[in-house]
Amino acid sequence: MTDLRELYQETILDHYRQPRNTGRLDDANRTAEGYNPLCGDKVTLYLKVEEGVIRDARFEGSGCAIATASASLMTESIKGKREDEALRLLEKIHGMVTGGGQTGDVGKLAVLAGVHEFPQRVKCATLAWHTMKAALENVGEPVTTE
Amino acid sequence: MKLFDRLLHHDDLQAQFWRTDFPILKTRVQGKPLVYLDNAATTQKPLAVIEAESEYYGNYNANVHRGVHALSARATEAYEDARAKVQRFVNAASSDEIVFVRGTTEAINLVAQSYGRSRLQAGDEIILSQMEHHSNIVPWQMLCQQTGARLRIIPVNDQGELQLGIYEALLNERTRLVAVTHVSNALGTINPVKSIVELAHRRGVPVLLDGAQAIAHVPVDVQALDCDFYAFSAHKLYGPTGVGVLYGKMALLEAMPAYQGGGDMIRSVSFEETTYNTVPYKFEAGTPNIAGVIGLGVAVDYVGSIGFEALVSHEQALLSYATPLLADVPGLRIIGNAREKTGILSFVLEGVHPHDIGTILDGEGVAIRAGHHCTMPLMERFGVAATARASFALYNTRLEADALVAAVYKVREVFKP
Structure with a gap:
């Protein structure tokens, strides 16, 4: 149960029950869709980027607690960040959940570290982040976790 | 006395006997005895095979x-x-x-x-x-x-x-x-x-x-x-x-x-x-x-x-035993209530994604499948993206059905508002 508590921390459950920044962003200038064919998790990400800075971020979608909380936490944390900063954060999160779970300087996102004990759930945690990368790179095709 | 009754239940005794043919069933998962309920994905193999x-x-x-x-x-x-x-x-x-x-x-x-x-x-x-x-x-x-x-x-x-x-x-x-x-x-x-x-x-x-x-x-x-x-x-x-x-x-x-x-x-x-x-x-x-x-x-x-007569009667008894126990869990909905069924219990739990159910059950040693089960048109028919699915085989017991139900209550506990 220790690992499970690490995974389903209160912050995760809170962001799952009440995800922040959901819904369409009408003045978004970057959007991307992400899909995890394994579990059917879907996320559509809307970003408003001005002069290389992410001014606003919202998402729509359905997924498990990990995928939803990760998307919610991500939108909170990338707002106001430069594109390159957001992409560097993606690398850190990816390293944290696939590697040893070291949290480093990711702030509140450290709550996602518990995922590293659950390799089958890494894709849930990273879906929104890969989608952000696709949005910033303006890839037209939906990204999948496969 | 309830537990004693269960242990002595004829069906479970028979299944306990069959279990000894399957070496993998002695495995422990997360320090708990393996409760293998993913038989619709693949069954375990007897030593003879x-x-x-x-x-x-x-x-x-x-x-x-x-x-x-x-x-x-x-x-x-x-x-x-x-x-x-x-x-x-x-x-x-x-x-x-x-x-x-x-x-x-x-x-x-x-x-x-x-x-x-x-x-x-x-x-x-x-x-x-x-x-x-x-x-x-x-x-x-x-x-x-x-x-x-x-x-x-x-x-x-x-x-x-x-x-x-x-x-x-x-x-x-x-x-x-x-x-x-x-x-x-x-x-x-x-x-x-x-x-x-x-x-x-x-x-x-x-x-x-x-x-x-x-x-x-x-x-x-x-x-x-x-x-x-x-x-x-x-x-x-x-x-x-x-x-x-x-x-x-x-x-x-x-x-x-x-x-x-x-x-x-x-x-x-x-x-x-x-x-x-x-x-x-x-x-x-x-x-x-x-x-x-x-x-x-x-x-x-x-x-x-073993013979189909014994096997079917055991699996049907197990299904009849587990169905009401699972259906009793608040917020749980069983998908698929056909009159003629094999031992499969597909379900969704209000406010919890099946993937999270699967992970928490795994923490209790209970192996089930969570997902669309390669039947996406059927999932759409029932308006769900995925379900959690427990599926029985000849070696499953009432005690294992109890472990499943207890683990589902644990899911509710983790996700309680």
Whole structure:
């Protein structure tokens, strides 16, 4: 149960029950869709980027607690960040959940570290982040976790 | 006294006895005894099956149907023995009607590409159902793209049963084939396949039954069903992965063109012309999964030694025991409440994604499947993206059903608002 508590921390459950920044962003200038064919998790990400800075971020979608909380936490944390900063954060999160779970300087996102004990759930945690990368790179095709 | 009663329950005693045949069931997961309830994905293997594969590799590994030497003769005999065992198991008229393939998926692809491609043309129709596994949808879609034929779909009602009235109406002069599952892998529904075959035959339409999920849980008699093709996998029948069976009526198999070319499926080859071997070898190109086939033969013996009467009665009793306990969990909805069901409990829990259910259950040592179960059209029919699915086999017990239910309560505890 220790690992499970690490995974389903209160912050995760809170962001799952009440995800922040959901819904369409009408003045978004970057959007991307992400899909995890394994579990059917879907996320559509809307970003408003001005002069290389992410001014606003919202998402729509359905997924498990990990995928939803990760998307919610991500939108909170990338707002106001430069594109390159957001992409560097993606690398850190990816390293944290696939590697040893070291949290480093990711702030509140450290709550996602518990995922590293659950390799089958890494894709849930990273879906929104890969989608952000696709949005910033303006890839037209939906990204999948496969 | 309740626990004592349960321990002494006749069914559980019998299952406890069967359990000792399966070495893996002694495994502990997360420090807890393994409660394996993912049998619809694959069943565990009895020691006899594991040893049969190992004995083949250790004592008489050789290729079949070729060598003049002693080992090859022994391997060929064991391989063909397995064919005869499978024939008796499904009551086929001849062992030549048993074609060994990689699994149910390959069996269906074989029929689609050999039978279907040589006979179907634009405007023809193939009837499937809404509860098919992707492996009984996609091969037919590919065939439709190749021939211009189209799919017609038998809908499923709220209980998870096929709507036979609509099926009857779908059958028409353009129908060339019906391909439906015997038992739903996602819901457990046992379909009235005998009536389905009968209705199709009235119009001269052949029927393929996907038996992947039925083969270990209901007795199958292909002659009584009168189906034209029956496909199943060994690994869902306590046998090895990578081997399966296509049963086909001899007249159909004989008239069908070869599926893959290669060794063993030929009689003679020259650069000008090749003549093909007889059925079933015509469809078994290349060195087959010899160890797997031998293992399947032993699995069939194993199930035969228990007998379907005991096995079905145990699994049905377990389903009747577990269903109300699970349905009692607040916020839980069982998807699939057909009158005729095998031991499958597919469910969703309010406010919790099935993936999270799966992870938390795993923490309790309870292995289930969470996802769309390769039946995305069926999930859409029920308005869910995924379900959690517990599926029973002969070695599961009431105590394990209790462990499942207790673990689901734990999920609620973790996710309580």
